[in-house]
Amino acid sequence: MTSIIDTVFNTKRLKTLGTAVKVAGLAKTLNGKGDFTIFAPIDRAFSELPKDTLLRLSQDIFLLAKILSVHIVPKKLTYQDLLNICCVQGNVNITLTAIDGSLIYIDLSDGIKIGDSTVLSTAISAKNGIIYEIDRVLIPNYQLV
Secondary structure, three states, X not given: OOOHHHHHHOOHHHHHHHHHHHHHOOHHHHOOOOOEEEEEEOHHHHHOOOHHHHHHHHHOHHHHHHHHHOOEEOOOOOXXXXXXXXXXXXXXXXXXXXXXXXXXXXXXXXXXXEOOEEEXXXXXXXXXXXXXXXXXXXXXXXXXX
C-alpha cells in the first residue's frame, strides 16, 4: 500500500490535485506518517472553478496551500467512523477540523456531502490515511477576500 500522496498521483481523476499539492508544498506532509483523511477534488472540480479564482490560486502559493489544507483532516476516518461520530453526536451533520484549523461541515443524511460537494466514490485506502474523491473544490468564502 502506498502513501496518500503516491495514491493521489496514481489515481486517474486526481492529477490536478496531485500537481496542486506538490506546488503548494503539501506533498511532504501527505507523504508523512499520518494518519490523514483527504477530501480530494477530482480534476473536473478544478476546471469548474471560476477563471479568476484559478488565476489567483496559480499566483498565490500560500493561498493555494490554505485552500488545499481545508480538504485534509489529521486522522483517518472511514465511512463507518463518520457514522459512529454521527451516532455519538446524535445528528447526521457533523463537524471535523482540518489541518489548518478550519471547520469542515459534513452531512451524512444521503451519502456524504461536504458543503456543496458530494463524495463520488468509496474511500481509497492508503498506508497513512484515506481518500474520498469529491466533485467540488472546498473554498471557504473568507479564503478569497
